Amino acid sequence: MDSSFSLKPVRPADQAAVRRSNLALVLRHLRDAGPRSRAAIAADTGLNKGTVSSLVSELVERGLAREGERERAGAVGRPGTIVELDGRGVGGIGVEINVDYLTALALDLTGTVLFEQRVALDVQALPVAKVLDAGAELTARALRECRRLGVVPAGVTVGIPALVDVTSGTVAFAPNLHWTDVPVVRGITERLTRRLGPPSFPIRTANDANLGALGEYAMGSVAGTADLVYLTGEIGVGGGVISGGRLLGGAEGFSGEVGHIQVDPGGRVCGCGRRGCWETLVGLAGMLRLAASPADPVHDPSLDLEQRLDMIRRRAQLKDKRTLDALAQVGTGLGVGAAVLVNVFNPRVVLLGGYFAQLGPYLLGPMMTELEARVIAPRIGGCRVELSWLGFSAAARGGAHVALQAVFDDPALVPVQAERDSG
Amino acid sequence: MDSSFSLKPVRPADQAAVRRSNLALVLRHLRDAGPRSRAAIAADTGLNKGTVSSLVSELVERGLAREGERERAGAVGRPGTIVELDGRGVGGIGVEINVDYLTALALDLTGTVLFEQRVALDVQALPVAKVLDAGAELTARALRECRRLGVVPAGVTVGIPALVDVTSGTVAFAPNLHWTDVPVVRGITERLTRRLGPPSFPIRTANDANLGALGEYAMGSVAGTADLVYLTGEIGVGGGVISGGRLLGGAEGFSGEVGHIQVDPGGRVCGCGRRGCWETLVGLAGMLRLAASPADPVHDPSLDLEQRLDMIRRRAQLKDKRTLDALAQVGTGLGVGAAVLVNVFNPRVVLLGGYFAQLGPYLLGPMMTELEARVIAPRIGGCRVELSWLGFSAAARGGAHVALQAVFDDPALVPVQAERDSG
Known part of the structure; x- marks a missing residue:
């Protein structure tokens, strides 16, 4: 589905951009059409077989796809190698800052909850900096748990009950938090950097109820x-x-x-x-x-x-x-x-x-x-x-979902194994 | 744009359906991409040249496309024959039944107004049958003017200030007309048939303000x-x-x-x-x-x-x-x-x-x-x-627009010249 939070599709302006765009095409095809051979992917997408092989290798290196050998009944020759989506190595993190609590939740691409924590916090009584400290600390806990599980974070989305300027990552006005013009993305990014080093993934902010609606639409009781x-x-x-x-x-x-x-x-x-x-x-x-x-x-x-x-x-x-x-x-x-x-x-x-x-x-x-x-x-x-x-977790789930969706627009958000080990 | 009023795209279940679907594809391509040669249409759409030639001939026969010869500068051999959209021979009719007036308006595919008339009518004071009589009479006037101009009607859309069941063509409830469960499409169709014979085009009904919004979006001061x-x-x-x-x-x-x-x-x-x-x-x-x-x-x-x-x-x-x-x-x-x-x-x-x-x-x-x-x-x-x-004409314009849009989903709504002459 369309979402104002998803990354813009890559415009194939040069060779590198074309490759990223094709990488996304193959990943989405595996998600939507299910497991299949490289030859089938080539036939379905119109890409040539050599390109598909190279793209699939890259997806495997990034932990987004995996191979499994499967005998084709009655087929002559080498059995076809089936490629399928591998969602277990990539995580999206959703955070919610609300009037009297903070929540952080991490999902992998298969929808499994990897981490979930809510803490009571009287946000109105605290200065903005203290709230962002607490939000960054909870986010860091989710990120540390991802690292422990060998899961690469694809992004963090912070939901806030506010008018949010999504493009600049700023809360324009949050009547119930008494916040005006708070640069949330910058604030969280700086604080995460102090805790874990500069983040290799995008950090976004959005209205909590919009994220909740996306979470419900993606995985709630009336999904779809x-x-x-x-x-x-x-x-x-x-x-x-x-x-x-x-x-x-x-x-x-x-x-x-x-x-x-x-x-x-x-x-x-x-x-x-x-x-x-x-x-x-x-x-x-x-x-x-x-x-x-x-x-x-x-x-x-x-x-x-x-x-x-x-x-x-x-x-x-x-x-x-x-x-x-x-x-x-x-x-x-x-x-x-x-x-x-x-x-x-x-x-x-x-x-x-x-x-x-x-x-x-x-x-x-x-x-x-x-x-x-x-x-x-x-x-x-x-x-x-x-x-x-989903109760009070809907916004955080929606935020994690938005972070994961970005991977389908640009799989290169997930580093390859070598970068991961050195990072 | 999507519209709940447009016909569903034809599903290519058999040969005839495939041809209609391709006919629509070529017509939309001429609208969106502009005048071009048959060879260019084939290259753009992936259809083979023989198919494109046959489809273009059919669009010309239906008055939806026309040919013009154009010399290609510096080209060797026969000059390319350019095909372009021809909107002048097809009309859409919008009708509005409101509390104290009726309007009918006809547009051709280029957006030119072919007919427009509003009559004062105290709809609340009249029985439903009388109102439908007056609506059908005004519609018939628009249709006669189209015939006089050699324009083939592609459809009639009747806007009503009401909760409208678009699928069954029924007004569920119109508080200001005091109408409940009125089968408007059936009523108008029967009355038009008595005046002009059975209509060869679809008749629809929809909420007047939804049609007005579509009319404004298509051709008003803030179009787009x-x-x-x-x-x-x-x-x-x-x-x-x-x-x-x-x-x-x-x-x-x-x-x-x-x-x-x-x-x-x-x-x-x-x-x-x-x-x-x-x-x-x-x-x-x-x-x-x-x-x-x-x-x-x-x-x-x-x-x-x-x-x-x-x-x-x-x-x-x-x-x-x-x-x-x-x-x-x-x-x-x-x-x-x-x-x-x-x-x-x-x-x-x-x-x-x-x-x-x-x-x-x-x-x-x-x-x-x-x-x-x-x-x-x-x-x-x-x-x-x-x-x-657009003032009070917005709903009727939107209705005419909806009728015309249906041609881009199914060009066969417009009869070929021979059928037209016998009709």
């Missing part, structure tokens, strides 16, 4: 759903939209800012300074405010978020009235805002991530009531509401 | 803008979104229902039965209600809409306080709703069509004030607000 609205409940509310199988980017990559749709002109003041934004009603802070008094431990940002949500869920199971009322109110609010998105996008699925997924069973009823009342298309346009299985 | 939100002010408010160069369709083709975003929970009851929908604030009916007393002639649906809007504009020019206040209020309302769409889509342009374009100079100021206050991205995400030049 071409028209998908992904909503993630964090302190704020993030949105990422897949439309016709592509991430909706927008003219400057600022699409999906759903948290600041005004749903209550007389409502609370939001972190962004406006009044009555959707996330003041249904964000984590809004939900916790409804559900518990200020001194209640569910508000403690030093506790892990899952632990705090477990407290809420337990109270709901015990039919605590304040908790149930709060969740019903949030579910109604979710439906009010989601109805706008369903009217505008007509998605097949609205997928609830973040804390919405954890407390989904208490939110879905009132949410559906509002959707049915407010969506103008019959049967709410054939839309289902589903809960994410 | 890949991220475009088109808003049309009629009795209701229609929306069509181009994202990454493609029409946003949605899972069932029901996307872009922007008129029913709730902007005022305590507002007026809408034609859809809900309260405080955006179009109650900024639709034509809402604007006229603010601008003039019920007995004022601007409310008279038997007068042409442009004439009624001219009255409003003249009053605004004369600084009539009630008119100016009404337009300022509508401009503010436009900004409130558009801010939601700009936050969600991050378009390069919000294009105002329908009556918004006509009265734009009085709406833009207050609209921009709201956008600047409500959009979270800096500089409203690099978005401009512009006025449509």
Whole structure:
């Protein structure tokens, strides 16, 4: 699928560029068409056999393909040597910096999770430099684990609940972190360099909910759903939209800012300074405010978020009235805002991530009531509401996925074995 | 561009299908690559020269290509025969059925307008059958004009302010027409057959604002803008979104229902039965209600809409306080709703069509004030607000364009000369 985060395809301006472009062509063909002989690759792609042999050798050296001998039944002569994608030696790393936690996750090309860690962090209370220190330290842990496993990193993608200028690697504005114009890519790169030496792979940053939507589309419970609205409940509310199988980017990559749709002109003041934004009603802070008094431990940002949500869920199971009322109110609010998105996008699925997924069973009823009342298309346009299985890991998974996708655009991102040993 | 209205590409399942697919390939190549010799077409497409010659002959017979002899400078032997696209013999017809008018418009493949007519009609006051009668009569006039000009019709597309099931050709629900489950394609086809015999071309129906967005993207003032939100002010408010160069369709083709975003929970009851929908604030009916007393002639649906809007504009020019206040209020309302769409889509342009374009100079100021206050991205995400030049003809133009695009998917939609003369 198209993605504004993927590297631009190499333009074959010279011999080296042509070779890289053909290397990518063969790698993608192995991914899409499956294991096959060099002769078949040549026939399928139109490249000549000598070129294919040389390209396959390079892919093998880079740990992206492997050979296996296979007897062709009834064939005369030497058995064909089959080439197949080898995803185990390459890793993508996704990092998420959110209001009260950091996550890092590493995937290999086969989708296996190599590393996953979340740490609680009160980001609003810390200076930006300290947050980037903590983010770089967690990323370094993921990279060290990759090295221990003999996996070469293809890239790092840092997801942030923010308006992100993807091209310059800068957070333009993150209302809930209170960040403005933070050069995240430069900050993480400098800090990783101090820890592990200069990185040999690209570092990117992107909006967390857009990465979450890509992660869900690639490997979540409704993977492959071409028209998908992904909503993630964090302190704020993030949105990422897949439309016709592509991430909706927008003219400057600022699409999906759903948290600041005004749903209550007389409502609370939001972190962004406006009044009555959707996330003041249904964000984590809004939900916790409804559900518990200020001194209640569910508000403690030093506790892990899952632990705090477990407290809420337990109270709901015990039919605590304040908790149930709060969740019903949030579910109604979710439906009010989601109805706008369903009217505008007509998605097949609205997928609830973040804390919405954890407390989904208490939110879905009132949410559906509002959707049915407010969506103008019959049967709410054939839309289902589903809960994410990836939970708080979706953005980091999406980030790791984006890092890996870049390998299919430029396999030379992965160094050959000799460079690896000296690096 | 992709469009949910275009015919599916022919699958080369048999010889005849392969030929049609290759015919389309050659026609599109002439459109995209420009005039060239048969030999060049063969080299570019990979088809053999004999096949190309036969396909070109068929395109000439169908009036879709023409030959011109051109001397190649310095070349030895016979001068090359250049083949080029011939768009003058094929027409697409777009029809719009709206609350208080009908429009029909015919374009040829070069984009020249062959026929355009709008008639005032109080659609809400008439039974569906009468409206379809009037729509078919206007369509027949466009078809007769095409016949007079020697232009072969490639198709008719009927735009309606409605949730449209494009596949079955049925209006599921049109709140402002008070239509539910109306088989528009069947109704128009039967009526055209009574007037002109069975049509030899496809008849389609689609949402008017989606067609308007396609028309603007193909031939409007901001043609080619890949991220475009088109808003049309009629009795209701229609929306069509181009994202990454493609029409946003949605899972069932029901996307872009922007008129029913709730902007005022305590507002007026809408034609859809809900309260405080955006179009109650900024639709034509809402604007006229603010601008003039019920007995004022601007409310008279038997007068042409442009004439009624001219009255409003003249009053605004004369600084009539009630008119100016009404337009300022509508401009503010436009900004409130558009801010939601700009936050969600991050378009390069919000294009105002329908009556918004006509009265734009009085709406833009207050609209921009709201956008600047409500959009979270800096500089409203690099978005401009512009006025449509196509005005009330955008949907009909888009419909004609969709009909013509189908020819590039299947040139055999256009009969050969012999069939034409006998038809």
